[in-house]
Each structure stands twice: as structure tokens, then as C-alpha cells.
Amino acid sequence: MDESGSARSSPQIHTAPRTAVSQDQDNFRTHFNFPGRAVPGHDDHGYGPLATVVESFMDPGTVIRMHGHRNEEIVxxxxxxxxxxxxxxxxxxxxDPDHLLVMNAGSGFxxxxxxxxxxxxxxxxxxxxRPHSLELEPGIQHERIPDAARNEWRHLFGPEGSEAPLSVRNDVHCYDCRLDAGATVTLPSQSGWDTYLYVFEGGVTVDGVPVGYTESALVTGESDTSVAATExxxxxxxxxxxxxxxxRSGTIGR
Incomplete structure (x- = not known):
């Protein structure tokens, strides 16, 4: 039951392996994770306003020359x-680990x-x-973020007007968490919203379902969902x- 006394639905957990969509430019390499592809039959590679989560590698001494983005928010x-x-x-x-960068590309950045x-x-x-509207005012945010606490979610960004330290122009909140082996936390959730989880290091279970290194899970439903670290x-x-x-007109995040 939730606080209103209504029965809450059990979560549906859709897992996805590490993406096979990658680009190799020698000293700059990327792997594109598409949250919508975790759901069978979903007709969009993104999921609502979250277009893609890109794992990026840059070797020391790498320069990515000046280039433009338009109609997307890049964090x-x-x-x-x-x-x-x-x-x-x-x-x-x-x-760096103490700062977050948000480029609100808008009409061009x-x-x-x-x-x-x-x-x-x-x-x-x-x-x-994906922003809610095209050709918005471009801008940039670069802020120190709160210190990370072990086994606690840290709020990184959210929609404009939220309590997050940085903002994007659509309905997405983002959190990170550093978990000790054996620790358990509850996945961030909200009625009517869904949650996408990506494992950057280590491995976890999501309500008992294994999600390993560079794997992801999309969780729907309104029941509290546990995330337990196996390492x-x-x-x-x-x-x-x-x-x-x-x-859906972003330079990359369409």
C-alpha cells in the first residue's frame, strides 16, 4: 500500500547488456546506451526525455576540436x-569528481x-x-556538487525549478551513488515516473535481478525497488x- 492506502504495482525490471553501439576514433572512444531499447517492443531508442547515456573515453593528450550542438541538453x-x-x-x-557540467545547447552552443x-x-x-522545446536560449552551467556520501544517493541535476544543483529543460532527475559491497539503497522513484539505472563500476542486483558492469535496467511501476551491491x-x-x-532534433541526442 502507498500512503493513500492504494495498492502499489510491482516493478517491472527490463535489463540491457552493455551496448554494441560504439565509435572508435583512436584516442576518443564512445559507447552509446539507449534506455528505450531495454523495453521489448518500445518504438524509441530513447525513453521519454532521456535520449542516450554515452560512456566516453579520452586518452591523455586528446583534443576534440570546437564543434556545435543544437536542441539538446548535454551533461x-x-x-x-x-x-x-x-x-x-x-x-x-x-x-572532475567535484564538478558537473551542463550545456543547455538550445539554438546553438x-x-x-x-x-x-x-x-x-x-x-x-x-x-x-531532449528539451521540451526547440531553439531555446543557449547557456552553460558548471557548478561544484555536494560531496558524495557512501551508500547515499546524491542529486546531480533535475528540471528547472527543482532542488537539484544544476538543471535541464525537461522532466529528468539524475542521481549517483557509491555503494560498499553488501550495501542496499532504494532506487529513486516517483508516482507515474520510471527510473533508468546504469552500473558504471561493479555490480548490483535490482530487486534480486543481477545488473553487472556497464549494464543497465529500466524500472517501471510504483513499488519501492532495492539496489544491492554485490561488490x-x-x-x-x-x-x-x-x-x-x-x-527530437538534437545534434546527437535525437
């Missing part, structure tokens, strides 16, 4: 190492990315959110309104 999450950013607005920013020769190899996630793990979760209005 760079760097759990280890550094990603160096500059753009045509004159920003020179470093994204140009940027470049780089790792210095003495930086460590970089593995990060670049998250593409020391880092996971990231997206709470999504599947019925939010979306646009």
Missing part, C-alpha cells in the same frame, strides 16, 4: 580524472574538450536530454517522466 559526469572544456563564450572549465598530456586516462558519462559499485540513476513533451 558531463566525471567520477574520476578531469575533462577540460572551452567554448566560444570564453569559458575555460575543468570538470559551440565547445571543445581536451585532456592534457599529463592527465590520467578519462572515462566519463555524457548524458543527452563495491558506482551507479547512476535517472528518474524520468515518460510522458513529458519532447523534441
Amino acid at each position: 558531463s559526469w566525471v567520477p574520476e580524472g578531469v575533462m577540460r572544456h572551452d567554448d566560444r563564450q570564453g569559458n575555460e572549465l575543468i570538470t 559551440w565547445h571543445a574538450e581536451e585532456t592534457a598530456a599529463d592527465d590520467p586516462p578519462l572515462r566519463m558519462l555524457q548524458i543527452f536530454v 563495491e559499485s558506482t551507479v547512476i540513476a535517472f528518474r524520468i517522466d515518460p510522458d513529458a513533451p519532447v523534441t
Whole structure:
């Protein structure tokens, strides 16, 4: 029963292996995770406003030259190492475990990315959110995020007006969590919304269903769902309104 006394539905857990959709540009490599493909018969590679979650690798001394994005929200999450950013607005920013970068591309935003020769190899996630409207005002957010606490969800971004430290222009909340082996947390959830979980390091079970390294799970239904670490793990979760209005004209996150 929920707080209103109504019976809550059991969660449906759709798991997906590591994506086979990848690009190899030698010192820059990407793996595209499409949350909609976890659901049999789903006619969209994305899931509502969450278009894709990209696992990106950059070797030391890599430069991705200035390029443009349009009509998409791009979030760079760097759990280890550094990603160096500059753009045509004159920003020179470093994204690392203490900072999150959100590019609200809107009608157009140009940027470049780089790792210095003495930086460590970089593995990060670049998250593409579909905005609710086309040709919005472009902008950038780069903020220090709260310190991570073991075995607790940390709120990273959410819709405009939410309590999250950074925002995107659609109905997606994002959280990360660093779990000790054997620890259990409850997956972020909300009535009428669904949750997509990606295992960045380690392995977990989601209500007893195994989800391993670089695998993912899309959870629907309104029952509390447990995430238990079978080893020391880092996971990231997206709470999504599947019925939010979306646009599909992004440069990458269509």
C-alpha cells in the first residue's frame, strides 16, 4: 500500500547488456546506451526525455576540436580524472569528481574538450536530454556538487525549478551513488515516473535481478525497488517522466 492506502504495482525490471553501439576514433572512444531499447517492443531508442547515456573515453593528450550542438541538453559526469572544456563564450572549465557540467545547447552552443598530456586516462558519462522545446536560449552551467556520501544517493541535476544543483529543460532527475559491497539503497522513484539505472563500476542486483558492469535496467511501476551491491559499485540513476513533451532534433541526442 502507498500512503493513500492504494495498492502499489510491482516493478517491472527490463535489463540491457552493455551496448554494441560504439565509435572508435583512436584516442576518443564512445559507447552509446539507449534506455528505450531495454523495453521489448518500445518504438524509441530513447525513453521519454532521456535520449542516450554515452560512456566516453579520452586518452591523455586528446583534443576534440570546437564543434556545435543544437536542441539538446548535454551533461558531463566525471567520477574520476578531469575533462577540460572551452567554448566560444570564453569559458575555460575543468570538470572532475567535484564538478558537473551542463550545456543547455538550445539554438546553438559551440565547445571543445581536451585532456592534457599529463592527465590520467578519462572515462566519463555524457548524458543527452531532449528539451521540451526547440531553439531555446543557449547557456552553460558548471557548478561544484555536494560531496558524495557512501551508500547515499546524491542529486546531480533535475528540471528547472527543482532542488537539484544544476538543471535541464525537461522532466529528468539524475542521481549517483557509491555503494560498499553488501550495501542496499532504494532506487529513486516517483508516482507515474520510471527510473533508468546504469552500473558504471561493479555490480548490483535490482530487486534480486543481477545488473553487472556497464549494464543497465529500466524500472517501471510504483513499488519501492532495492539496489544491492554485490561488490563495491558506482551507479547512476535517472528518474524520468515518460510522458513529458519532447523534441527530437538534437545534434546527437535525437
